[in-house]
Amino acid sequence: MNELLEKPDRMRANDRQFVTALGRGLDVLRIFRAEDGPLGNQEIARRTALPKPTISRLTYTLTQLGYLNYDRKLGVYSLGGGVLALGYVALANLDVRRVARPLMQELADECGASVGLGARDRLNMLYVENCEGQNIVALRVAAGSRIPLATSAMGRAYLAGLQDRERAPLIDQILRKYPDDKASLIRAIEKSIRDIEKRGFCLGIGDWRKDVNGAGAPLALPNGAGLYALNCGGPAYLLKAKDIEEVYGPRLVEITKKVVTSIGMKGRR
Amino acid sequence: MNELLEKPDRMRANDRQFVTALGRGLDVLRIFRAEDGPLGNQEIARRTALPKPTISRLTYTLTQLGYLNYDRKLGVYSLGGGVLALGYVALANLDVRRVARPLMQELADECGASVGLGARDRLNMLYVENCEGQNIVALRVAAGSRIPLATSAMGRAYLAGLQDRERAPLIDQILRKYPDDKASLIRAIEKSIRDIEKRGFCLGIGDWRKDVNGAGAPLALPNGAGLYALNCGGPAYLLKAKDIEEVYGPRLVEITKKVVTSIGMKGRR
DNA sequence: ACAAGCCATTTCGCATTGTGGAATATGATT
DNA sequence: AATCATATTCCACAATGCGAAATGGCTTGT
Numbered sequence: 117m118n119e120l121l122e123k124p125d126r127m128r129a130n131d132r133q134f135v136t137a138l139g140r141g142l143d144v145l146r147i148f149r150a151e152d153g154p155l156g157n158q159e160i161a162r163r164t165a166l167p168k169p170t171i172s173r174l175t176y177t178l179t180q181l182g183y184l185n186y187d188r189k190l191g192v193y194s195l196g197g198g199v200l201a202l203g204y205v206a207l208a209n210l211d212v213r214r215v216a217r218p219l220m221q222e223l224a225d226e227c228g229a230s231v232g233l234g235a236r237d238r239l240n241m242l243y244v245e246n247c248e249g250q251n252i253v254a255l256r257v258a259a260g261s262r263i264p265l266a267t268s269a270m271g272r273a274y275l276a277g278l279q280d281r282e283r284a285p286l287i288d289q290i291l292r293k294y295p296d297d298k299a300s301l302i303r304a305i306e307k308s309i310r311d312i313e314k315r316g317f318c319l320g321i322g323d324w325r326k327d328v329n330g331a332g333a334p335l336a337l338p339n340g341a342g343l344y345a346l347n348c349g350g351p352a353y354l355l356k357a358k359d360i361e362e363v364y365g366p367r368l369v370e371i372t373k374k375v376v377t378s379i380g381m382k383g384r385r
Numbered sequence: 386m387n388e389l390l391e392k393p394d395r396m397r398a399n400d401r402q403f404v405t406a407l408g409r410g411l412d413v414l415r416i417f418r419a420e421d422g423p424l425g426n427q428e429i430a431r432r433t434a435l436p437k438p439t440i441s442r443l444t445y446t447l448t449q450l451g452y453l454n455y456d457r458k459l460g461v462y463s464l465g466g467g468v469l470a471l472g473y474v475a476l477a478n479l480d481v482r483r484v485a486r487p488l489m490q491e492l493a494d495e496c497g498a499s500v501g502l503g504a505r506d507r508l509n510m511l512y513v514e515n516c517e518g519q520n521i522v523a524l525r526v527a528a529g530s531r532i533p534l535a536t537s538a539m540g541r542a543y544l545a546g547l548q549d550r551e552r553a554p555l556i557d558q559i560l561r562k563y564p565d566d567k568a569s570l571i572r573a574i575e576k577s578i579r580d581i582e583k584r585g586f587c588l589g590i591g592d593w594r595k596d597v598n599g600a601g602a603p604l605a606l607p608n609g610a611g612l613y614a615l616n617c618g619g620p621a622y623l624l625k626a627k628d629i630e631e632v633y634g635p636r637l638v639e640i641t642k643k644v645v646t647s648i649g650m651k652g653r654r
Numbered sequence: 655a656c657a658a659g660c661c662a663t664t665t666c667g668c669a670t671t672g673t674g675g676a677a678t679a680t681g682a683t684t
Numbered sequence: 685a686a687t688c689a690t691a692t693t694c695c696a697c698a699a700t701g702c703g704a705a706a707t708g709g710c711t712t713g714t
Contacts, residue, residue: 132671132672133445133446133692134445134449135410135442135443135445135672136670136672136701137404137406137671137672138409138411138443138446138447139446139449140407141407141411142450142467145471146467146470146471148474148475149474150473150477153478153608154608154610156661156662157661157662157663158661158662167702167703167704168662168663169663169704170701170703172402172662172663172664173702174404174407176402176403176404176663177402177403177404177408178407180403180408181408182505182506182507185609185611187610188548188550188551189609189710190608191661191710192609194478194609195474195475195478196504196505196611197504197505197506197507197511198411198415198506199472199474200472200475200476200479200504200506200511201415201511202414202415202464202468202471202472203469203472203473203475203476204419204528204529205418205419205464205529206468206469206472207469207472208419209419209422209463209464210469235465235469236451236466237466237469237470238451238466238467242470244469260474260476260477279457281457339423340423340454340458340459340461340463341422341423341456341463342454342456401664401665401701402663405672405699405701406671406672406701425690426690426691427689427690427691436674437674437691437692438673438674438675438691438692439672439674441691441692442673445692460681460682460691
């Protein structure tokens, strides 16, 4: 339960560029999870592993700015309107969704698979859209849910879509988090990078879960609007590796191309 | 265009409790609007009115933490996965929506009005849910859009739902923002407070827009889960003041009661 | 109702840390 | 290749956030 946040402050000690107070304040917002209700100062201090007075000041600031609601009676905080407002803006900026949605649904219907669009959040991919075909029984992933960056086709496609300079530190973090699987992780990631160079998509055959097969493709939006990734997956008995290589993968790539040109058009003035 | 952020730093100079760096960092996230694409460091500096080196450090920090995406080629930033993740959590915590939705829709259908649920963001009410009846032609407000706190029934209902101690500073801000309408604003707010003490709802007769009538009711969730507000409104020729007082207003109050008990139930362990 | 205990907040000196002007590095454009 | 515009680094400065301990406010138990 006591999930400490991922980066100890001392790792940043020599980074004169990093604004600690900002990072800590955002950590306070992050420790609010979907499943739990309002949190007290104490619980926040415990979860962030920060001293109580520091938490007091951060929660005070966040409350002033409307990112936290404070209930004086109970002494508990909940996420405030400011966070909602930011979230709505972030969603509105996701033009991708509107454009990609119909294409994704089409593929999902045709293949009876599940087609998702994700953005990265730390070492996870965050689903921002998901279309399901008819045949899908298992595999319920709703917008807002997460899958791991390193061991899913979508995540590795995202990694492959990055420039070396952005990818390297992420891989460092991954290896630090899963030191035991170092060799196999590196191998899988490098294979995905090669696959995507060659064919535009990578495979996930039982990587995320043993009984789930899928493909992933990076989706780099024009005009610096960010990097996303598509996936297409389903139960292993429905999606054979061969089908993925010959059908689903290439179809994913087609979708990325259509989306990119479609959004590129709109960017023109 | 050059919309400076609302609180000059010097107003906080004597507030030893306020964490400036955190506030500034969040201001950087806030200046991203739904309509504009990725922004460069320069544009961010201009909009926040902060010196460039400060912006560099803040954007660096936010990028490190995944709240901003950086496109090295174009030198522009866009809101990143971290903001999305926060937004999804904030939305998931909005159990209110799920509970209130059917009740709101029912009222909207019966009355041919528009029934909204909002949370406060600074000096605005932010729609988090909106149900429209059949007859509604005008009045398109989608989730994520805003209406002013001081001059809308929903906003004044929210104000009336606050404790004095939280309300006072908000009213200060409002009056500072609209110094010319000071007297009428105070009068309207005080009337709303009295109305809500007496009947549980307040009126908005052509306040927000001249041709729109409506009612508002505060919705204080149990267990410190925050304060929200409902409204019910429509074109003035459809919703007469008398109907609002006798039908729509009381119906809004019923909804708030049902929602509160329904959520209160679930809170029990 | 009263007292006791428990949290949360505040106080304070200290030193970490963010600040901003000027200079430099970067990189895009002609 | 040179120039321009932009972003980053440098540095001294001091503002400001830090944490141990004390105060204050609140609920809980009798």
